[in-house]
Amino acid sequence: MSRTALGPAAEQAIAWMVRLRSGRDEARQQAQFHQWLAQDPANAQAWEQLQRGMGQHYEVARQAPDALRDTLLQPSIGRREVLRGIGGLGVVGGALWLGVRSEGGRVLTADLRTGTGERRILMLPDGSRLSLNAGTAVDVQFTAGQRLLRLYRGALVIQVAPDASRPFIVRSEQGDARALGTRFLVEQQADATRVVVLEHAVRASLPGGAWLDLAAGQAALLTRKRIEPLQGSQAYRADWLEGHLSVLDEPLDAVVDALRPYRPGVIRVSPQVRQLRVQGVFPLDDSERTLAALEETMPIRVRRFGGWVTLIEAR
Template identity: 45%
Template sequence: MNTPARRLDPITERAIDWLVRLDSGSATAEDRSAFEAWLDADPRHRNAWQTISGLLHQPIATLREAESHLPGQRRAARLALTTPQRRKALRNSAVALLLMSLGGYALNRQHPLGTLAADLHTATGERRQVQLADGSTLVLNARSAVDVEYSASMRLLRLRKGEILIHTAPDPARPLVVQTLHGQAHALGTRFSVRQLDTHSELAVLEHRVQLTATSGAQQVFDAGSTARFDGTRIQPLAASATIHAAWADGQLDVRDQPLGEVVNALRPYKRGHLRVSPQAAALRVYGVFPLDDPDATLLSLAETQPIAIRRYGALVTLIEHRSESE
């Protein structure tokens, strides 16, 4: 049975953002009204808010387990909690993770616990190339998982998490299909990559053609060089180059005028710790080619060219903020 990996979900991240705004000293009446509307919009919002806002009153006994795996975490948490400057940083960031069953979180950051039952899977910072039984070549990005289901009539790859690149071996009698939560990519004699995210999946066609079918039934064929996203109901062509999109297979992050938030998303599978970027910093535009296998070096390079401040709390939490937020 597949056990979901514990992680900081989007609702929790939004709760942290509200904590930042309301605790900034400059929150307006409109901000507070918007916050109340957000709380009332979904019971999960209020639950996340109660968890985040109450963290300072929770025990840190769970840190003892994390200490046995990553020494220094208890000391980092104490600093975050006991000094005024670090207490402020806690309220401005995801350092709260140190108090949210940190032992399990630390293990999950080494290897996604929810993907261990998959036929093929990779750990944090690991890429893996596999030759399948039919002669096809499969490359898994870091923190990815896929199930391989071959039958007499079809070659099915179920992408559970992350991203894969497939070089399809010819077999006219058995089409090769990659299935995600949002639809299917049907290979038409080709080499292509598929990425599954929470809200949508993405396709990059490197050779020949691929037919996309969303779960709604919508279909569209894409030629070599094309990229697209599909979210279950519709298919949307993208402007990005397929070669740039799949540069991860060569260990590179090729960025062409993209938001820093997207760059951080690409680095997360390679970082053994939580990367948190503030909304203001996430909006910065980035251009360049960076090494995926050394995310710390990439972050330092970004800090030299972007107005950002990087704060680290032990090995598990890295915060990226706009310099104006940390002054």
């Protein structure tokens, strides 16, 4: 349990309250307590704050019949209790990306998250190798029966360690990608999920039951309604592993979306230029250079406001 550090006056105020409530030796304690209270304005202040925190609401609750008061004593909601890091990784303690918990009992549960401009490679407990693009959030839910990665946003490439008894599944908002072999990419987009098979094969499926097997080099887009095979090689989608963004022929909008996880603040693309087509290879780790390159080659103007707001509009 996390403990917020309180100041010394606060800790003393609390200790006094604990003593005064005990129901023992009250007279002697009272005198000492008043001495403490008068000693330092900080003490009086801390005491006041503590009393505020124990105030009014309890007055109201005191009037209630016991049966109603006892509503406060329900067992607490199943907020995750097990939060463990893997291999010393920074794990987000607050469960930022709290999703639906798997119903299984004791699963190894950990939230992995990469921030702006941060890529990460890590080994999962089964020996699989997980690469996270910047701005990615994943839950790891391994049980005796399966290995499940829940992708909430961003993109990952997984190199699956073989384990015949435990299928390996990456679950996005739209559906599942189940490893039939080893290495593949899953990317959560706003309304769809892209699955790109880099080696061997993957079975993509929707909650409704539709499925499609993809072989190495093949890719598909999972939407709520269907699985659309994508034409041509999509392997370049994993180029973020090497720190660059390869664009064959895509709207500016999509290119900026790929840059977003690498740039703090807000990037806004004006509607007139969203559909401009872009080709090229751009550095991800230097989004400023990428924007400059785009500005040079396209009829756009990039305006920056204090480093946090970037506007891209028609020149």
